Amino acid sequence: MRMRNKPWAAPELNACEFFVRNPSEHIGKWHAYFSRRQPIHLELGCGKGLFLAGLAPKHPEINYMGIDLKDAVLAPAKRNIEQAFQEQNRKPDNVVLMAQDIERILTVMNAEDAVERIYINFCNPWPKAKHNKRRLTYPRMLENYKQILAKGGEIYFKTDDDPLFADSLSYFAESGFEIIKITYDLHAENWPENVLTEHEKMFMERGIKIKALIAKIPVS
Template sequence: MRLRNKPWASKVIEENSQVVIPNPKECKGKWHTVFENKNPIHVEVGTGKGRFVTRMAEAHKDRNVIGMEKYDSVILTAVERIIEKPLQNIRLIKEDVELITDFFAPGEVDRLYINFTDPWPKNRHEKRRLTSSGFLQKYVDLLQENGEIHFKTDNEGLFEYSLESMSQFGLKLKNIRLDLHRSGMEGNIMTEYEERFVEKGMRIFRVEAYK
């Protein structure tokens, strides 16, 4: 999908350093200081336009929520959402998930969310999948002892791959849903993509993995 260029995005991001952390490497191991509390730290990688993280922060004031998104034109919408409805327990990082270990110390993250990531269906692109072993190693390094990865997708092939990848990596799996919105699960917070897929009657797949 082609991203619409928004030349004003970088200026808005720079002007809202209280929302988008300008030097996230300096926060490594110090996120509780940033939030001025010791609440659990939850991170969404590829946060897109920020609907999930903003709703998560609004619904759970006892969690510190951080969204990662590398594109200015995409994260801009997340910034605008937070400005419109200020929340003290949310921050954004404008960086690539490949660098995630630069921003969080080992054991600093309580939960990590991966929602509707690019499936990268070709075999030669396997390493780009956010549930491949290379990324799982990064996540596990950051998660505390009982930390979890919550993964949702509309792509059945990616879901099957992810279950196998996580299992082979040594993660334990629980709450596997093959049709999330017909499973009776409560407390699910939808992303923009998810709402669109559900309206079309598509199945949503979900799993929780833990160390």
């Protein structure tokens, strides 16, 4: 779906204290960027920010980072996060948004930035075989994530797409990840804290079952 241009988005983001326009300037130094040094959880493709808005205010003991490419989605994310923090009479001091192509994540983060958890929520399934390599769970992407995951770090993955989920199981195995939890109907099971995203709500209303997994690199 084509994203409408929002002329107000760039100026509002540029004035936002928790938005980073040039994230490459902070590579290797993200832990120091936050006011408190504590575990970092990273959402890839954060969209309109409902997931981060649901987690960050409730977990001040964790620093959250959200990555997406377009100002047109990051600006609404900024507003949603601000509103969630305002409801708790807090400032968003444990969250950062950045504009970045996820395929080039290693230009803005490295092993020094060690994140404890990566979230991939309802990414583009890229169903055509010639486009599969653009999937956020494709092996070459997983290899990139391994370079920024802390020892024992985990990837949480959710999708509505059956072929993507089936292929992703192979991708994780190929890249040396261990699947430590899996479900083919997330909302029928008792899982760790689950925050509904905009897409998740839409799929639930259509009766589409949500698939999910937690993967990690075995600690030797």
